[in-house]
Amino acid sequence: MAQTAKPYTPVDEKVARYAKALGHPARIVILRFLDQQCSCFAGNIVEQLPIAASTVSQHLNELKDAGLIQGTVTPPTIKYCINRTNWEEAKRLLYGFFEGEADQPKSADGAVKSCS
Secondary structure (H helix, E strand, O other), X not given: OOOOOOOOOHHHHHHHHHHHHOOOHHHXXXXXXXXXXXOEEHHHHHOOOOOOHHHHHHHHHHHHXXXXXXXXXXXXXXXXXXOHHHHHHHHHHXXXXXXXXXXXXXXXXXXXXXXX
């Protein structure tokens, strides 16, 4: 069986990864909170949400895995902050996606297809 190329680009993969990380309201609250801080301890973040510390930790891990935040471990605490480089990239890519600047299906004459 012949192997076919992926129908999506590396940009598509990044947009999807950032979108997945933003896919829970608790993560939105965390990001908004961190965006207003230089850095803060995980305990400060837990105080912002009506959920268990272990659940907050899972959300922090998802955001960290996506590269939107970073943490500095100083046992027994962890300080978190926004990863500004990736944060700006995520905003640019998501804006581009919603504004139609990302790759879109085109007709044979090169025009962007639209629904009527």
